[in-house]
Amino acid sequence: MNSSKTAWLLLSPTIVILIIVGLLPFLYVLYVGFFNWMPLGKNKEMEFINFGYNYRELVFDKFFIDSVWRSIRFAIVTLALELTLGFLLALSLLSSFPLKAFFRSVHTLPLVIAPIVVGAIFKLFLVQGLGPIPFLAKELFGFKLNYMSSEAQAFWTIVVMDVWHWTPFVTLTLLAGLSALPQDPYESAKIDGANNFQIFIYITIPMLVPVLIVVIFIRMMDSLKIVDEVWMLTAGGPGYSTRFTGIHIWKEVFEKRTYGYGSAMSVLYLYITIVICWILYSVMVSRGKANEDE
């Protein structure tokens, strides 16, 4: 058997599983998205109204469009904070200081906690009358922290929770990238008289672009599809302030039982996610190439 046939034979179980658990459900969701279907409600049978009926409704659905903007805003804010903090932590972990190994292990712990548990932990910390954080905020700063009574507080609480949960991932990935960088350009730059800031901007960042692309890509997609932490902490409230698209789709499909409309929402949101990530990827790759050409 030649190597190509062996490769296909070894890959075939994975391909079959991916088709069964990935491609076929996606095609089914795509199909259902063209029908008006509420199996536990008034439309028990799939009803075809006209081509793209659900999508036509969706482009006028204020709640869905608002949820998409909310998710995008959340993704941009968390990505900026996680990248900044992660970069600073990765740079500090490159140098040596007492208890460095201990700090690195402790700082990685949030990564191993399931998102729903992270939501539960934050809820216990923040709940009125029981959690220590509102108590301390009131005692020390005179600040009334009640994330379920203010839209801004709810949004920023979720931002803090996501940053706490995922910054270690950014730190570890950037640390791996920074540790693997060659030392020659740094030595040349120092001989040429470059200062630390110039070295960081003109050498470290351009050489880290491939790692940054991976980190930004993964975190952007994860932030856009956030559900479980938010579900545990605020369930989308108060009002609509933390109703990100994942939560919005969940409520449409499992509370209102509008399977056709929910499927169309899922497909459209997948499309939006792909477009955002593709634009981001194209910009970063072209920037990286421009830097290489310089």
Place this chain on the structure above:
Amino acid sequence: MKKNSRGFLPIKTNWFDRLFIGVISFVALQLIWMRFVEQFASINISIGIGILWIIYVIWKG
């Protein structure tokens, strides 16, 4: 069909990239048409324009 070529798109692309860009922009056109133009003109017009656009992007992009 050109391989890893540079057409009117600002990046180097292969035929699959151009198909992807064509389909993505096709969907965007349909959604924008449904939202803003369909009250005045049928969606079939935008489907026609979209298909021609995909062919053009694959061919010249």
